[in-house]
Amino acid sequence: MYDKKRILVTGGAGFIGSHLCRRLLKAKHEVVCVDNYFTGSRSNISSLMPDPLFEAIRHDITSPLHLEVDEIYNLACPASPVHYQADPVQTTKVSVQGAINMLGLAKRHKAKILQASTSEVYGDPEMHPQPESYLGRVNPIGPRACYDEGKRCAETLFFDYHRQHQLVIKVARIFNTYGPGMRVDDGRVVSNFIVQALGGKPITIYGDGSQTRSFCYVDDLVDGLIRLMGTPDHEAGPINLGNPGEFTMLELAELVIRLTGSRSRIEFRPLPQDDPTRRRPDITRARVSLGWEPRVNLTDGLKDTIAWFRRQIDQRPVRIVEPVLAFG
Incomplete structure (x- = not known):
């Protein structure tokens, strides 16, 4: 039952x-x-x-x-x-x-x-x-x-x-x-990059772009x-x-520009205090204990997320919040 x-x-x-x-x-x-x-x-x-x-x-x-x-x-x-x-x-x-x-x-x-x-x-x-x-x-x-x-x-x-x-x-x-449903103005890296790219604004990267994250x-x-x-x-x-695939901020920015068809350029700014330089999960325990691992790759997930942001931006003006890179 x-x-x-x-x-x-x-x-x-x-x-x-x-x-x-x-x-x-x-x-x-x-x-x-x-x-x-x-x-x-x-x-x-x-x-x-x-x-x-x-x-x-x-x-x-x-x-x-x-x-x-x-x-x-x-x-x-x-x-x-x-x-x-x-x-x-x-x-x-x-x-x-x-x-x-x-x-x-x-x-x-x-x-x-x-x-x-x-x-x-x-x-x-x-x-x-x-x-x-x-x-x-x-x-x-x-x-x-x-x-x-x-x-x-x-x-x-x-x-x-x-x-x-x-x-x-x-x-x-x-x-x-990341994914559909993120706040348009939340200031996190995926939403910021997408909103900036869709608006034709410069994409702001904090640091030299070599720091990494993994996106689920x-x-x-x-x-x-x-x-x-x-x-x-x-x-x-x-x-x-989390997703063990690891991407630099520069790779993420370039991928967002390509998927949105944007002409945005990339701007580099100083790295915020205590921002982690590398972040990638070891998901061995999740694989063994839960039989779990991510199925959606970053390109496919970003396509859905970008489509969602396009709809939100069409409905209201957007204020981009800065600066931020990491989130849990």
Whole structure:
């Protein structure tokens, strides 16, 4: 018999969260989306509103939440440096106090809970690619620390609740993710490059363009999250979820120019403080434990993403937010 669950998705109106809500509804689960709409948008979930299995609640998880649920996906936190650096104290609060509140909710109802952690816990890594065993190199007092250290502390809390209260937890370390549904003005590298190219503006690269990232299409990422939640209770993670294909910023910019047919030129600017020089996941554990690996290559994923951005730009004026390269 089908095991229908009531599932809470915090940050459910965000980029990844809205895709996850859609997939869970397609599987006929009851989905409760919680979001304070700081970076999430009602437009991301508007098509889900008529579904009787879907419920949206405006709430900030730094305050306690009282619901009866079977599973929790904790995705609530701004992921773009432009947004998490805008209010760094609140970013730390949502990562830490938000995690405490969601862990308390899971403990009360004996619910499984998944933490959307990030590749940023590795900081500017000395080991490449990054396996889950790597402890990272993070500047605890830099401008990115509110996010990096906030997520690291959240992982600590999850594993302490697991050890102290036998809570069933799952921790996913999410690497750069892109796809339809990204904010047009979020300032992250994929969205910035596409918006600049479509507008015929110069494409801004910070540094010399040799720094690398690995880009995972959102559908692949959501599949990984759902697979991780479905693993046996003793398999807590952490597990890297990302695409191991590695591209320099210059390669990404040139690919976006080619796929958009743009005449944009490339401009180089100083690299922001603490921006990682290399980022690539070792997904051996995901392959073995989840039977998961990305299916969508960067070219195909960018084609879909560019088509989505074209539609958004046709509908409204766009303000490009700078500077930013990395995101988790």
